[in-house]
Amino acid sequence: GIQVEQSPPDLILQEGANSTLRCNFSDSVNNLQWFHQNPWGQLINLFYIPSGTKQNGRLSATTVATERYSLLYISSSQTTDSGVYFCAANNNDMRFGAGTRLTVKP
Amino acid sequence: DSGVTQTPKHLITATGQRVTLRCSPRSGDLSVYWYQQSLDQGLQFLIQYYNGEERAKGNILERFSAQQFPDLHSELNLSSLELGDSALYFCASSRESGGGEQFFGPGTRLTVL
Numbered sequence: 001g002i003q004v005e006q007s008p009p010d011l012i013l014q015e016g017a018n019s020t021l022r023c024n025f026s027d028s029v030n031n032l033q034w035f036h037q038n039p040w041g042q043l044i045n046l047f048y049i050p051s052g053t054k055q056n057g058r059l060s061a062t063t064v065a066t067e068r069y070s071l072l073y074i075s076s077s078q079t080t081d082s083g084v085y086f087c088a089a090n091n092n093d094m095r096f097g098a099g100t101r102l103t104v105k106p
Numbered sequence: 107d108s109g110v111t112q113t114p115k116h117l118i119t120a121t122g123q124r125v126t127l128r129c130s131p132r133s134g135d136l137s138v139y140w141y142q143q144s145l146d147q148g149l150q151f152l153i154q155y156y157n158g159e160e161r162a163k164g165n166i167l168e169r170f171s172a173q174q175f176p177d178l179h180s181e182l183n184l185s186s187l188e189l190g191d192s193a194l195y196f197c198a199s200s201r202e203s204g205g206g207e208q209f210f211g212p213g214t215r216l217t218v219l
Contacts, residue, residue, distance in 0.1 A: 030205035
């Protein structure tokens with residue numbers, strides 16, 4: 001099955017800083033999603049982005065399907081952005097990366 | 107709120123027991139997916155049903171089984187439970203049978219003692 005790798009595994013930021021999270025996948029996909037898992041364990045949909053670029057407030061994402069990677073940008077980070085960010089790719093069944101644990105300090 | 111509901115939220119049971127987890131998909135979604143999130147294995151796809159039929163199978167143990175009912179809700183049955191089955195179990199749903207955006211429920215946290 002498809003392999004999904006995320007980097008960095010951990011990220012610590014000061015409030016107000018910007019960050020870029022990366023997701024590499026090993027094969028062509030028909031679905032690529034970014035999720036935020038909050039401290040209560042909920043998986044919140046951020047982007048459904050098999051290709052192209054999308055923006056939602058302070059967050060944006062870009063997927064370059066031909067080069068098999070996706071990027072999640074977080075600008076002007078807030079403490080509420082803390083948690084684990086997962087990338088998941090699907091070409092037959094959904095495979096998740098190991099996640100990036102983001103800590104935003106006040 | 108994703109629109110996907112799961113019950114119960116928490117479940118504590120003993121080794122060797124059997125439990126049933128329930129999921130109701132978003133209105134209009136025909137696909138239901140089950141996932142397991144454990145500390146050592148991360149988030150793993152278990153199984154997918156589309157409109158009542160099994161569509162795809164992942165790393166689901168033989169002790170586990172699932173079904174999707176005519177009203178599209180789904181149940182995941184876990185039997186002969188072991189300590190290692192302790193995990194967060196998620197259900198997700200989507201409109202399509204493959205490739206569409208999936209929306210996740212709040213999860214059921216299973217603790218096997």
